[in-house]
Amino acid sequence: MPHHLMNLRHVPDDEAEEIRALFDAHEVAYYETPPSRWGISMGGFWVHDDDEAARARALLDEYQRQRYETQRQAYEEHLARGESGGFWFMLRQRPIRTLAACIAILVIMGLSLLPFIRIG
Structure with missing residues (x-):
């Protein structure tokens, strides 16, 4: 049964590319469905196997934690410089x-x- 790993609606292109590269680097057998233009289908990253889903979920959780930290740091730097x-x-x-x-x-x-x- 397919496992939905991540919704791609409102995901920036750079983040989606980084996730693709992460999955490719760790040889995760995933497939991707694009979100629709009109917001009807959400699109996302999917895997078929239960074990592969657990491994991909762990990779994705770590990636999102790191991305949160870097984005938060960039935002705080922009605030400190008065740019946002x-x-x-x-x-x-x-x-x-x-x-x-x-x-x-x-x-x-x-x-x-x-x-x-x-x-x-």
């Missing part, structure tokens, strides 16, 4: 774009809630 941040960072860096997005959000919320407000 939250709402106030975006407002300082791109004020027109940020305000336009806020106005668009308010308009959409207003249009969505208007029928319910008029009922009462």
